[in-house]
Amino acid sequence: MTAQSNQSAYFKNVGKIKFEGKDSDNPLAYRYYDKDAKVGDKTLEDHMKFAVAYWHSFCGDGGDPFGHPTRPMPWNIGNSAEDRAKQKMDAAFEFISKLGLKYYCFHDIDLIDEGENINTFGKRLDFITDYALEKQAEFDVKVLWGTANLFSHPRYMNGAATNPDFQVVAHAGAQVKNAIDATIKLGGENYVFWGGREGYMSLLNTNMKKELDHMAQFLHMAKDYARKNGFTGTFFIEPKPAEPTKHQYDYDAATVLGFLREYDLMDDFKLNLEVNHATLALHTFEHELQVAANSNALGSIDANRGDYQNGWDTDQFPVNLYELTQAMMIILDSGGIQGGGINFDAKIRRNSTDLEDLFYAHIGGIDLFARALIIAHQILTTSEYKSLLSNRYQSWETSAGLDYEAGKLSLEDLANITGDGSHLKATSGRQEYIENLINRYI
Template identity: 60%
Template sequence: MKILTGNQVYFETVGRVEFEGVESDNPLAFRWYDPTRVVAGKTMAEHFKFACTYWHSFNGNGSDPFGSPAHFYSWERKASIVERAKEKMDSAFEFMTKMQLPYYCFHDIDLIDYTDDMLDNERNVEEIVAYAKEKQEQSGVKLLWGAANLFSHHRYMNGASTNPDFQVVAYAGAQVKVALHATIELGGENYVFGGGREGYMSLVNTNMKRERAHLAQFLHMSKDYARKNGFQGTFFIEPKPFDPTKHQYGYDAETVVGFLREFDLLDDFKLNLVTGHATLAGHTFQHELQVAADAGMLGSIAVNRSEYQKGWDTDQFPADLNELTKAMLTVLEAGGLNGGGVNFDAKVKHNATDSLELFYAHIGGMDNFARALLIADRILQHSDYKKIRNERYVSFNAGVGLDFEKDRLFLEDLWDHTISYGTSEIKSSRQEYMENLIARYL
């Protein structure tokens, strides 16, 4: 991958980040992530399709609910919207090519600042998309997915497609139209609809049934328009339970799968799962991945983690090796991600103001995922992990247990079986053994 720099070099002290192996003490090198190493039949690069998130990495200002911006960028001083966008993109592609990140993803307003004039926005997006296309061709970096930000502007304080004001719904549709064209023009492999503010703060003033139907209609319209204009990729829904609303209609993976099934959207949509959102929903990340995998809808991962002692989505880079290993066990057993990749929906911390922190964070995240992949593969290949789990269900493999699974029995048959054989002895779940098994491989 060719390193790209614009008129200005933003990360002068950093060259290309390379794989140096576990013996390396270089903080600007990979110790575990070797993109060419084959694991379970695919290279690490193919397993992960790592992507830089444009919003956190180059739009994040370090603010939090109790602190003002602490990260400042040179392009913010540019007077022209387009000039700011181009300089920001120069910085982004320098970073991505030095990190050897093969993909990136964006919301529309991440690429270029929006005004209230939609025609003006469309012209500006077309200009920056042309610039991005040149950068992609020069570097080989590709677009994993695009999206429209339908939650930050105050017009969306009561939702976008679920807003009770049709004018807001229409504006959201116009914004998605522009974002879809940008994604298609840049060869985006997928398109994401995030949860945003599609939910309610109180049911006393909300017609939930009507709002959910509007959301489904909006997704159908967007999907149909994209297909008509040549988009061949997959659409992703990103579950999130709350924050900023009290309740969001895409609460978790199970809720979203049910919603897509209810409104006949299963054929075109899969899930983009976020680690921190699983936590907010009261689940483990592995649980959300497993729900999606079992439904055949494991699409992509937007990885981060939350500070578990806090009550909001803190979007930190992944560092829990146990959590990541369990996640990779599920991904490997599911056969991998369907179209998506691993994007770092994470931001450097409020007080991490050195530009090198962005490199350290991504290197750590990529290394942790690579290490988790290797551990998960060893567990599946060399331990009795699958054997023990399968043995718990051996009574359903033959006889009346198999008849039950194949829907050949009636409730009366269960009565007859119980009268004939009584109950069985209790059997250990072997949970402690299984947890220790994973820990041994860590």
């Protein structure tokens, strides 16, 4: 087959990554991710729906604001945008196939260069998505979600859907239309909005109410267009508090949920949550997961971590088993991710310059998630954890507690129930005990 000849073109030193068990010392093998192993009533593959992020993995060259690229991208050669895009896609599907994964996700400009105008970009997207359809069919790989990059180009320096210039908003709409068309064409299961420039640098020159109204109108238009054209998936909003904008309108999970409720978007939108964005908002990842789960809006997640000493989005691959186990407990206990999956919005470090480093990073992240999910399932199903949590709220199972939750008590009733308060006593939250319990299972 043609693809087989391309399959070894870029990662010649790496074969198919296989599950070898926890005692394996092979750095190019899975130790915990046995995709067909069942945890509860689903396989590990179905629980997590791992997706490779096209941008960091195949567009990231190690460059940063302080230095030039450090990492060779042998697929990024050639005079034409079409040739470079095809080569990049060959590398991507070789990589995804060798990892044994079923999904990828992309921004429109990840797939192919924009060109001089929106019409050229649309034609280029048609070209490369035709090629992507061939690759997807051959390798049995799907699109977890697509999106439009509405933050990199200088035209979006003041935002896209929230830009004070209507002509920029119109251009953003055309770009999103094309990205939605591409996502539908490729069978994408979801579509994401990340508002990296949707916010403000200063309130002195910002009409916040007007911009929020415009953003809501934009999302309604995008949703209506997609539904009209046969898209049945879920739309995701990805919260982030700041950077690149000083204050972004999608600050955190609670802020986004409030926005979706205010503008009647809850029926079509859920959240795509990122670890690093949670910590930049001064939350834990599990906090953001629980906030979303409470509103039945836990749609998908970005798998990465930040550096606790840096105040920006470092997008590092996950390594912390203790923290990830707590996150997986919330995901499992809330019924799992709804519609989306786990995409590795993470990049290898600037000084990781070998192509094999991409494999080491993804293998480590995949194994970590698998291990955390297995441990979380054991904690939830075989330990005393759930009874400890339930017992802390046992007073609410009394008749008075149940009446309170049913709205049957008044403030005067509460005053009569408490009397002089002499019966009150301190009850331990047993935090350290529970932390130790989790460590025992790890």
